[in-house]
Amino acid sequence: xxxxxxxxxxxxxxxxxxxxRRIIQDGSILIENxxxxxxxxxxxxxxxxxxxxxxxxxxxxxxxFLNGHMHISYAHAVRGIFPDNLGxxxxxxxxxxxxxxxxxxxxxTLLGLVELVKNGTVxxxxxxxxxxxxxxxxxxxxxxxxxxxxxxxxxxxxPFPLPRYDTAEAVxxxxxxxxxxxxxxxxxxxxxxxxxxxxxxxxDLLRQLKRVADERSTCLTLHHNSxxxxxxxxxxxxxxxxxxxxxxxxxxxxxVVLAHSLGVDDAEIECLARTGATVAMCPVTAAKGGRGxxxxxxxxxxxAKRVKVALGCDSPNNSNHLDIVRAMNMAAIQYKDSRQDMxxxxxxxxxxxxxxxxxxxxxxxxxxxxIETGKRADLVLFDTQRPEWQTLFNxxxxxxxxxxxxxxxxxxxDGRVVxxxxxxxxxxxxxxxxxxxxxxxxxxxxxxTTFPRSRWQIV
Ligand SMILES: [Zn+2]
Numbered sequence: 001x002x003x004x005x006x007x008x009x010x011x012x013x014x015x016x017x018x019x020x021r022r023i024i025q026d027g028s029i030l031i032e033n034x035x036x037x038x039x040x041x042x043x044x045x046x047x048x049x050x051x052x053x054x055x056x057x058x059x060x061x062x063x064x065f066l067n068g069h070m071h072i073s074y075a076h077a078v079r080g081i082f083p084d085n086l087g088x089x090x091x092x093x094x095x096x097x098x099x100x101x102x103x104x105x106x107x108x109t110l111l112g113l114v115e116l117v118k119n120g121t122v123x124x125x126x127x128x129x130x131x132x133x134x135x136x137x138x139x140x141x142x143x144x145x146x147x148x149x150x151x152x153x154x155x156x157x158x159p160f161p162l163p164r165y166d167t168a169e170a171v172x173x174x175x176x177x178x179x180x181x182x183x184x185x186x187x188x189x190x191x192x193x194x195x196x197x198x199x200x201x202x203x204d205l206l207r208q209l210k211r212v213a214d215e216r217s218t219c220l221t222l223h224h225n226s227x228x229x230x231x232x233x234x235x236x237x238x239x240x241x242x243x244x245x246x247x248x249x250x251x252x253x254x255x256v257v258l259a260h261s262l263g264v265d266d267a268e269i270e271c272l273a274r275t276g277a278t279v280a281m282c283p284v285t286a287a288k289g290g291r292g293x294x295x296x297x298x299x300x301x302x303x304a305k306r307v308k309v310a311l312g313c314d315s316p317n318n319s320n321h322l323d324i325v326r327a328m329n330m331a332a333i334q335y336k337d338s339r340q341d342m343x344x345x346x347x348x349x350x351x352x353x354x355x356x357x358x359x360x361x362x363x364x365x366x367x368x369x370x371i372e373t374g375k376r377a378d379l380v381l382f383d384t385q386r387p388e389w390q391t392l393f394n395x396x397x398x399x400x401x402x403x404x405x406x407x408x409x410x411x412x413x414d415g416r417v418v419x420x421x422x423x424x425x426x427x428x429x430x431x432x433x434x435x436x437x438x439x440x441x442x443x444x445x446x447x448x449t450t451f452p453r454s455r456w457q458i459v
Contacts (some may be wrong), residue, residue, distance in 0.1 A: 005417060007050035010042040010386060014061045017356045019369040022397065029061065031377040034415035039371055054410065058385050060395045063370050064122025064378030064413060066358040068280030068310030069259045072112040073097065073105050073131040075316035077440035082317060082449050092449055093317065094160040102132040103200040104439045109136045109442035110427050111436050112322065113143040117424055119323040120380035121145070122413045125362060127221055127259060128152025128194035131287040133181065137381040139187055142426035144418040148362065150194030156398065158200040167205045174209055178216050188414065190364070193220040202248045210251045218362045219255040227263025227296045230409060243268035254279040255363060259312065260284055262298035269305055272451035278308040283330040284319040294338030299331065303349060311357035324354045324438030329359045332400050333434040347400035369408055383409035
């Protein structure tokens with residue numbers, strides 16, 4: 001049980017991301033029953049008493065981070081196996097994922113959760129890759145994190161192994177998933193419709209799932225490829241660009257989150273702005289995967305049109321880390337370089353995407369994403385007594401350009417301290433590391449997956 005009340009006292013800075021974007025120097029936050037009940041100058045809250053008081057004089061406090069596209073389930077067992085010269089690893093990815101057992105998925109999920117919360121993530125979208133959510137429920141509960149889950153469905157042929165059903169069965173599965181999962185763990189589980197992509201789902205299935213999401217007041221997410229080749233393929237298939245195709249079949253709206261969305265053109269950006277559909281971009285995946293951010297990335301234009309953009313880490317074999325601070329850094333620097341314009345994606349915009357704008361993109365902006373009275377108390381406390389935080393004049397610049405998740409000292413979700421002085425207490429980490437290493441070795445052997453261990457000889 002969380003303490004009834006908690007006070008973050010005398011923080012060096014509180015970056016609220018509230019409507020005025022106030023940064024409160026020497027600030028305090030009072031948390032009662034899981035929500036922020038007061039936030040302001042420490043002097044103004046001097047008389048506020050709490051069951052537990054955290055001395056925050058060396059801390060920078062931010063809202064908890066959201067990860068808008070994060071396949072949590074498989075990659076930790078085999079992280080780093082793909083050599084750089086492999087090209088797309090997708091066929092191996094899905095083969096490994098399909099082969100995972102319940103026990104393996106539970107352990108890799110636990111490891112993913114450890115990495116997520118210790119780097120300050122309070123809410124993530126798993127785009128339907130968890131096959132055994134029942135087995136993982138205890139892990140979600142123990143970690144205390146918010147999880148957006150769904151059942152990945154397709155009803156068309158795909159170039160790699162994906163869960164494929166009849167259209168009607170895919171809809172029924174989604175309906176029963178929503179019924180079973182929505183609102184569990186005191187509202188920290190959110191269930192969404194999760195068709196894999198427009199290429200692997202019929203228009204009929206997408207339309208029906210959008211209707212289900214609307215009727216159940218929830219969201220829908222799918223992988224969204226764009227760029228010249230995807231546009232050409234889509235034009236040939238249905239006479240539209242990928243984004244306009246979704247609009248033409250009635251599938252875009254404010255409760256639809258398009259993942260990746262690298263390479264949308266101007267008409268597609270207009271289409272997103274017009275319909276209120278949102279995007280979850282994975283800047284590190286795009287860069288590491290050589291997807292051509294310089295040529296195809298449109299994050300500045302999306303933000304200029306007020307399209308809500310969340311950041312994601314995709315998977316531990318894509319980005320390969322689960323650290324949203326590093327994703328913020330990449331988002332903030334990659335457009336400056338690729339367009340030779342330092343004004344693009346200022347540090348504040350990167351932080352907004354990881355917090356308030358990201359929360360709005362994922363339909364939870366009324367609950368979390370900023371530090372405001374009445375919102376759920378999801379907070380990250382960064383320890384500034386570290387070299388990378390010196391010297392400290394502009395806390396947002398220091399966070400986005402100097403720091404990474406390793407200076408996350410304390411994480412609070414729903415008023416509960418889930419990371420305390422860099423430590424989580426829901427799992428024995430060394431034991432888990434050994435277990436997942438062993439599982440990874442067995443999974444590779446079982447699936448006949450072999451790659452050279454390194455380009456350099458391991459002796
Ligand atoms: Zn994905």
